Amino acid sequence: MLAVLLAATALQGCTPAPGQQPGTTATASASPTPDSPLTAELNQFRDNYSKQIIEIQLSNTTSAPVTVLAAELASPMFPPGSAWQAAPGGTEIPPNQTKSLPARLRDPSCHAPAEASADRASDEPTAAAEVHVSFRQGSATLDQRLPAADPFGVLARNYAELCLAKAAARVAVIGLAPGLEIAADARTAVVRLTVTPREAAAGTPERLSIERIEGTTLLAEPPETPWPRGVVVVAGGAAAEYRLRIRPARCDAHAVAxxxxxxxxxxxxxxxxxxxxxxxxxxxxxxxxxxxxxxxACGAH
Incomplete structure (x- = not known):
């Protein structure tokens, strides 16, 4: 498997509706199912980008509390089972507020590029997502299907990234080796990118190309020691290690925190x-x- 962090974080809390400032009244971003007190929207917190965890954000549009007992995503991009792990008794959403319920996405059923329709811009399924929700309000317990707005393209982005990762994993295992080599002046360091090709199957070996390596919000490429480009990896080929010299990309007080x-x-x-x-x-x-x-390194400047 690729060296992708998959630890789950079961966080939930009452929040303003997505895009609102704290302390303001939440408003629904999707039209509710007739007679439903809830609307649904999908989002993803930045610290969960590598964990396949999204947020099912349910907004209570009424003046009475709603207790959510279960919530599960339904999308043609992902098989059933992408669900919020509810605590016994569920969780209450106060009137006119929104609660974020974390749900781990199931692995998508990806199509090979050749299977994509020639007149489609991509091979991502396009049908709208829904959230199947069970909730209690007053003495009534209901099961409903809510249309799920996805204004930030969370599902399409995760589908594309996960399918790309699966395709790459058929060619090679790619990861970062443990251990950081820090230069004597403490201003730069070296991380080691390891590439271990899979055994070649019958027929034409699968291959991938690492066109370039980009920096991050913390790490940048020193101009005098550029990172490799155009690296071709072929199944059945030899393992390789690429030494990437890094420097801080930013040194403001909040960079690491x-x-x-x-x-x-x-x-x-x-x-x-x-x-x-x-x-x-x-x-x-x-x-x-x-x-x-x-x-x-930032302190040494």
């Missing part, structure tokens, strides 16, 4: 004609070392 995605290294790849960004996550120990390096 507020980091969410700074240790996810983006690789722009082409896998059999499917192009996109493959995000390679640092393991827990390496992540901590990177944070320590950025803090020390």
């Amino acid at each position: 507020e980091d969410k995605v700074g240790t996810l290294l983006p690789l722009l790849v082409d896998v059999g004609g499917k192009k996109g960004t493959l995000k390679i996550a640092a393991g827990a120990a390496l992540k901590g070392q990177i944070y320590g390096f950025v803090t020390a």
